[in-house]
Amino acid sequence: xxxxxxxxxxxxxxxxxxxxxxxxxxxxxxxxxxxxxxxxxxxxxxxxxxxxxxxxxxxxxxxxxxxxxxxxxxxxxxxxxxxxxxxxxxxxxxxxxxxxxxxxxxxxxxxxxxxxxxxxxxxxxxxxxxxxxxxxxxxxxxxxxxxxxxxxxxxxxxxxxxxxxxxxxxxxxxxxxxxxxxxxxxxxxxxxxxxxxxxxxxxxxxxxxxxxxxxxxxxxxxxxxxxxxxxxxxxxxxxxxxxxxxxxxxxxxxxxxxxxxxxxxxxxxxxxxxxxxxxxxxxxxxxxxxxxxxxxxxxxxxxxxxxxxxxxxxxxxxxxxxxxxxxxxxxxxxxxxxxxxxxxxxxxxxxxxxxxxxxxxxxxxxxxxxxxxxxxxxxxxxxxxxxxxxxxxxxxxxxxxxxxxxxxxxxxxxxxxxxxxxx
Numbered sequence: 166x167x168x169x170x171x172x173x174x175x176x177x178x179x180x181x182x183x184x185x186x187x188x189x190x191x192x193x194x195x196x197x198x199x200x201x202x203x204x205x206x207x208x209x210x211x212x213x214x215x216x217x218x219x220x221x222x223x224x225x226x227x228x229x230x231x232x233x234x235x236x237x238x239x240x241x242x243x244x245x246x247x248x249x250x251x252x253x254x255x256x257x258x259x260x261x262x263x264x265x266x267x268x269x270x271x272x273x274x275x276x277x278x279x280x281x282x283x284x285x286x287x288x289x290x291x292x293x294x295x296x297x298x299x300x301x302x303x304x305x306x307x308x309x310x311x312x313x314x315x316x317x318x319x320x321x322x323x324x325x326x327x328x329x330x331x332x333x334x335x336x337x338x339x340x341x342x343x344x345x346x347x348x349x350x351x352x353x354x355x356x357x358x359x360x361x362x363x364x365x366x367x368x369x370x371x372x373x374x375x376x377x378x379x380x381x382x383x384x385x386x387x388x389x390x391x392x393x394x395x396x397x398x399x400x401x402x403x404x405x406x407x408x409x410x411x412x413x414x415x416x417x418x419x420x421x422x423x424x425x426x427x428x429x430x431x432x433x434x435x436x437x438x439x440x441x442x443x444x445x446x447x448x449x450x451x452x453x454x455x456x457x458x459x460x461x462x463x464x465x466x467x468x469x470x471x472x473x474x475x476x477x478x479x480x481x482x483x484x485x486x487x488x489x490x491x492x493x494x495x496x497x498x499x500x501x502x503x504x505x506x507x508x509x510x511x512x513x514x515x516x517x518x519x520x521x522x523x524x525x526x527x528x529x530x531x532x533x534x535x536x537x538x539x540x541x542x543x544x545x546x547x548x549x550x551x552x553x554x555x556x557x558x559x560x561x562x563x564x565x566x567x568x569x570x571x572x573x574x575x576x577x578x579x580x581x582x583x584x585x586x587x588x
Contacts, residue, residue, distance in 0.1 A: 185317060188308050188366050193324055195362035196301075199259060200325045202355035204333015204444075205340070206266060208437045209348035210287065211420035212341050213273065217280050221552065225417035225544030230284045232413055232536035234291035239534060242295040243303075243526020244384040247519060250371040251300040251307075256363040258297040263356035265289055270349030299529065303522040304370050306513050315455045315510040322451035322502055327444060334444070338437025372519050388523020391516070397581045398515075398524070400573060401508050402531040407566055408474055408501075411559045413536035414543035415478060422552045428485040435487070442491035446498025453499075454506035463507050464575045471570045473500040475563035482557040515581055 210231075214224045246254065269286050272278045309317045340348040392398055423429040424436050431439060458466050473496055480493035516524045546555040 185309055185313060185320070188368065189317060191362055191365045192304075192308055193321060195255075195259075195359045195366075196321055197324045197328050197359075198355050198362060199297075199359035200328035201333050201336075202262070202266070202352045202359065204329040204440075205337035205348055205352040205355065206290075206333075207329070208334045208337035208433075208440060209341050209345060209352065210283065212338075212424075212433055212436070213278065213345060214280070214283055215420055215424060216345070217278070217283070219421065221418060221421055221547035222544040223280060224421050225540050225547070227283050227287050228413065228417035229537045229540040229544065231287035231291045231294075232533065232540060233288060234295050235529060235533035236537055238292055238295045239299070239526045239530040240385045240389070240523075241381065241526075242299040243388055243523040243529075244381050245296065246300045246303045246522025246526070247372050247384065247388075249300075250369060251304040251522075252363055252366050252370040254300040255297050255304075256360045258293045258300075259356045259360035259363065262290055262293045262297075263353040263360070265293075265353075266349050266356065267353030270346045270353060273349060274344075274346035295526075295529075299522055299526050302509065302513070302525050303372075303518075306518060306521065307368075307370050307372075308366075311514055314513050315458075315506060318506050318510050318513075319451050319455055322454075322506055323448050325451075327448045329444065332441075332444075334440035335434070335437040338434040341437075342433045372522070384523060385526075388520055389527045391520055392524050392527040395515075395581065397573065397577055398512060398528065400569065401511075402528045404471070404566065404570055405504075405508070405532040406535040408471075408563075409532055410535035410539035410542075411474075411478060411563055413539035414546075414555065414559055415481065417540040417543045418547055418552045418555060419481075421547075422481065422556075423487075423490075428553070429487045429490065430485075431487060439487065439491055439494065443494035443498035446495035446500075447502040450499035450502030451506055454503040457503060458507055462575045463511075463578055464573050466503055466507060467573060468567065468570050470500040470504040471567050473497060474566065475560055478556045478560035478563055482553055482560050511578065511581075515584075 210227060211224060214227050218224065265286060269278070269282070272282065305317060305321070306314065337348050337352070340351060392402065419439075420436065421427055423431050423439055424433065425431060429439075454466075461469075476493040477490070477497045480490045484490065512525065512528065513521065543552075543555050546558065550558075
């Protein structure tokens with residue numbers, strides 16, 4: 166159940182660890198280690214690309230390779246998440262990611278890396294990400310009660326974002342400044358620690374299926390049909406797809422724009438700190454999301470989140486001040502994480518468990534499949550009009566996004582929840 170249908174705010178003891186259960190905290194620990202690995206790698210990979218080339222198109226191409234699997238494999242990942250044990254999938258993927266990144270570290274240490282290797286590594290890890298993230302989002306309703314989803318998601322997002330953006334990037338920047346190979350080694354080790362934490366979860370996390378086995382294509386079609394028929398989830402997926410197109414384009418160009426001799430003039434360590442600024446806001450947003458939504462309503466919060474989203478491309482287009490850009494990252498990090506907690510909790514609450522992996526995958530095909538498109542646009546656009554010109558275009562594209570989100574009201578959300586409760 167999402168918070169719109171909850172009883173009045175619970176007593177403080179509801180936040181205590183035992184109410185979420187030991188399995189949740191094992192999942193929380195696995196998420197912490199996995200996202201620490203992501204955060205280190207997120208800084209180390211573009212820094213390695215910058216050592217090999219200063220071409221905006223080539224640097225953006227690495228980001229494109231990492232996001233392309235969301236276009237190619239997201240639907241298959243969702244179907245598999247509804248067939249296989251989700252914990253086992255996540256464990257095996259983390260072992261594989263740890264091995265791939267550690268191998269890259271060895272190649273860096275041996276000075277044997279060329280640009281094609283980065284494209285292959287980014288693409289391979291992107292495949293792993295589609296499998297891991299789809300299974301992870303689909304597993305949470307089996308770990309905590311549905312009326313705890315907003316609270317559980319808030320805590321997961323807090324540790325995910327604190328590690329992914331607040332701890333991992335500056336740590337990765339510091340390690341990369343000393344020895345880039347060790348940054349990749351550390352990232353690989355953290356993935357293996359995450360796999361160990363997942364092994365400790367108790368129980369089966371394979372969804373219960375009804376009826377005879379279906380072909381993979383039929384399973385995929387069922388998930389897409391559900392998503393297409395739900396106006397609220399479809400609208401949210403299209404909205405976040407547009408946002409992620411812009412965000413991925415910004416991410417693809419940010420290293421070459423931020424690191425000296427780029428306009429922001431940052432060192433490698435400073436680049437990691439800039440990523441951490443967004444993490445600070447994200448942690449605040451993840452913890453505050455449930456309470457702010459109760460205070461002003463979920464639909465109004467989503468509208469505010471959408472309006473704030475334009476601040477980063479505006480700041481990058483208009484200033485070379487790292488302080489101003491960092492402040493924009495903090496604000497957008499907080500608002501974006503509130504959006505995520507509310508919308509993910511809603512999706513987990515209303516979609517039946519046996520369809521959740523496929524619906525999550527269809528949602529993310531729209532939401533994340535736009536990322537390689539954004540990276541490609543950014544790379545080509547930067548060659549033609551420069552990075553600052555691309556940021557200006559993204560700012561102009563972000564502002565009108567407040568129009569479709571105004572269609573979403575608290576009454577719309579409550580009707581969707583009520584319809585799900587009757588099924």
